[in-house]
Amino acid sequence: MPRNGAEARRRLQQAALELYRERGFDRTTTAEIAARAGLNERTFFRHFPDKREVLFHGESDLRAVLTQAVAEAPGGLQPLDLLLYAFRKVEHILEDNRPFVEPRLQVIAATPALRERELAKSASITAAAAEALRQRGVADRLAGLAAQTGWAAFHQAAQAWIDDPSQSLDAHLLQAFDDLRTLSATALAGDSGR
Template sequence: MPRSGAEARRRLQQAALELYREQGFDRTTAAEIAARAGVNERTFFRHFPDKREVLFDGEADLRAALTQAVAEAPAPLQPLDTLLWAFRKAGRILEDNRPFSEPRLAVIAVTPALRERELAKHASLIEAVAEALRQRDVPDRLAGLAAQTGWAAFHHAAQAWIDDPARSLDAHLSRAFDDLRALSGTAQEAKYAARAD
């Protein structure tokens, strides 16, 4: 029996992930997760409101780390550079949880209900990042666009890191943001070329 709340929570998360991988999300119940973790079903619901939320428990920590990192980024940085700086700092959460992150993403990828929850969580995180940029006096329109674009680059880098663990998450982040800048430069060149025609 887990002795602490934190230990029970960790065991519930691990049990849920194992069961989701073995028999699928839809066929797994909260009672089965609790039994696998060695706790009762009431303990499960004391920690998680539903069986989807077990896989999204770190969202609040990631949100807090990202918004704090945006706030603490060096003042002269432009919005996308601020986000790269913040994602590098917050990315340590993913690195510390890699053994859970990799199979978690695989389960989400094949489960529509979890993909839907993931999209809702991402939208909430993007809005939190946009608000953190607004607090740095980034205009509203640019803050929203930077947050969405930056999050897409972060998500792309995280998936690349899962697929290619030989390189660090930081290296994948740098590459994703370099690619983003290259795309932006290409778009700018095309705009000038169109005007010249």
């Protein structure tokens, strides 16, 4: 038996991921996940409310670290720079879990119910980031747009990191935000001819 809750949670997550990849999400039960982890189903439900949440554990930690980092960012930064600062503070969460992140994304991409849950979790993180920006004095309209755009850049960087592990997540994150600046500059240059 695992000695602590974190070890049990890790074993349940690994077992679920293995089974979802072998059998598919829909054909895997919580009892099978618990058995594969060497635990009972009651232990599963002590850690996760349902079999979808096995893949999303840690989302609340990511949200908390992100909003705290926005609050603690140096003064004078523009909204996207505030978010870049914050995302650089949370990237270790993905880096520390890389063996879980890549197959997790594959399972989510192959499962409509999990893609729906991913969208809900992303909306929650985006709303929290927007509120953190508002608390820093960013106007409501700009805070929402910056949070959505920043999250899209972070997601793009994470996928690029999975696709190209030769560079760090930080390098991909910096590139994604540089690409945003290039897109903005291109759009502004195109508008000057009107």
